[in-house]
Amino acid sequence: MVFERVRKLKVAEQVVGAIRDAIIRGHYKEGDPLPSERELATQFGVNRSSIREAMLRLETWGLVHIRQGGATRVRDALQGAGLHVLPYLVAPGDRLDTGLLDDILSIRVMFLAWTAERAAATATPEDVAALEELLESMRRASDAERIQTIDFEFFERLVAVGRNRVLTLFTNVLREIYGNNGAHLLFLYTQVPFDLSAHEQAVAAIAAGDSAGAAAAMRAYGERGQKAHRSHGE
């Protein structure tokens, strides 16, 4: 596998991107009316159907509010929107403002700790073996990017072990964020050799069924990341 799949952008997807960017960059503020579908169609040089498709996507993401008869208006994204907008709020390539990254890392600590705690309660010997295997490949990995990938696999594995369907849904969202913006979090892994002690402690605790221990280990790991960000940010 050398070449990636070519990404074909539908017309509607390009329109979505353009409007989303315009909103994020502040051309349209909260509550502002967007141009009518017919006008956007001529502006973009596409058919109204495509504009409609774009608007529908933006609405299900919670970025705009559509109402028959009235204009389609921008909605305050962080107020009314669902979680799923996050991946789209942070456009790939954009800089992430520091405050938001803070918030994300804080949430990360919560998920790491909780996931480990749940996993310790429900792990089978096979689960533990799989986790140890991932540890081993992290030890062997030599560059930050690879470690990051494996670490996220480790996390996903932890979630799967926890066997909580709702938590799995959350992870899917996190994966989207991560997949689009992994570069912003790469600094968490640039220290090589990567300090694996927390992971090792966590796996040991999980193997022993020690929920509190597993949670503490992963929590410590997460907080180390927060600290790294603070000193790294200035």
Added chain:
Amino acid sequence: MVFERVRKLKVAEQVVGAIRDAIIRGHYKEGDPLPSERELATQFGVNRSSIREAMLRLETWGLVHIRQGGATRVRDALQGAGLHVLPYLVAPGDRLDTGLLDDILSIRVMFLAWTAERAAATATPEDVAALEELLESMRRASDAERIQTIDFEFFERLVAVGRNRVLTLFTNVLREIYGNNGAHLLFLYTQVPFDLSAHEQAVAAIAAGDSAGAAAAMRAYGERGQKAHRSHGE
């Protein structure tokens, strides 16, 4: 205000509901192809545009996967879908299967504890006053439904106090779930007088800036709910 606003269902919304239900009820399983848009249009007796709109919604929710040239197929909702499908997975009025409720309550504990912990770190005197006011109205409330409403307000307040934008996004999702399915969780509040001690401890800890104490109090409260469900379920 006695009467609620009449809810007008767009054609596409009805189609979305019908297809969603068909998927949830198992008429279409993971990976199954849905009928073509043209066929669905004649079956539902509507235009293809409406079917397309419905499909787009289902796709952004992660329930189906659309690909040009090939058939639109059902996607395993709990595998590939984002969090935002949860409100739609549990249709209002449906029974909630016990396992899922277990999972939800488990997540609830995590959020309660974490939210309280964060709040303790960032609360201002005004925040504390607002929380105490909510406590007071819970004391005065006499029926379970009212208590439930206030308790969720309390939680939202806690989130706001934490001042974490990402956590706020999560709450928006939870609110949707809660709003549509509060009845399933009503059993958490049927004990009257409602035991407020955990809330009181949490607020006290928040006022004192004691993160660990606040987390422990709300965690205990959440775990009491889990226990109630287990004994209530059989």
Added chain:
DNA sequence: TATCCTCAACTGGTCGGACCACCCGACAAG
């Protein structure tokens, strides 16, 4: 003057029918 009603000119929602781009499976050619 102040209030209400009416109506025209928007907006989004639905319709139907056409054609394009793409995928797949059948089948022929090598």
Added chain:
DNA sequence: CTTGTCGGGTGGTCCGACCAGTTGAGGATA
């Protein structure tokens, strides 16, 4: 067995028309 072709089906886009709510300006009314 592999490769190439092609036809029929699927979603993607386009067009133009009409339906259904919303809004606001201007006139009728008190």
